[in-house]
Amino acid sequence: MKRITGLLWCILLLFGAAHVSAEDGGILEASYDYTDPAFRGVVDMLAMEGHSHDDLSSCNVKQLYYAEVAEMFNKGMTKDEILDYYIQEQGVQALLAPPGDGFNLSLWVTPFLLLLIVFILIYFLIKKWTKNSSRGRLAVEEELTLEDDIYSSMIEDERKKLI
Missing domain, CATH: 1.20.5 (Single alpha-helices involved in coiled-coils or other helix-helix interfaces)
Incomplete structure (x- = not known):
């Protein structure tokens, strides 16, 4: 048994x-081969609801996105079609960086313009300060030479009295 x-x-x-x-x-x-350049290109552009920088082995949301993108590639969708799908589903927030066209172009250009304007303002302020400080030094030097002349004439008068 x-x-x-x-x-x-x-x-x-x-x-x-x-x-x-x-x-x-x-x-x-x-x-699916996660090292495929086309696959990496799509996955690296997605924000994945804030989980794009998490570790793949421990993040369920990132694993879900990887599986969805792999399934879309297996169905024959292209990179642009997959990105368009996520933009239609979640809006531009689905991407890590906004596309560089239309109003979103201002998001790319504005910080650089602001930096340029700040540097120009700092340049002119420093130029103005150095110009004013040199004028102040000349005025002080003129006063010192005038005082020196007065003191030297007083000393000469006193010396003549003693001789």
Whole structure:
């Protein structure tokens, strides 16, 4: 009786292992190459609801996005079609960086224009300050020469009195 029970357990274990290996084979065949440049190009452009910088192995949201994009590539969609799909679903917020056309172009240009304006203002302020400080030095030097002349004439007068 023990031998029959042991034999049944071995057969059950054998069939169970065969079933699991068949399922794993199906999953492995459906997986997608995550190192494909086209795939990386799409995934790197998506914000993934704020999870784009998380680790793939521990972030369920990022894994879901990777699986969706891989499935879209398997269906034959192009990079632009996939990005358009996400933009239609979530808006421009689906992308990490806004596209460089239309009103979004101002988002790219405005910071550089502001920096340029600030540098120009700083240049003119420094130029004005240096100009004013040189005028102040000349005025002080003129006062010192006038005082020196007065003191030297007083000293000459005193010296003449003593001689």
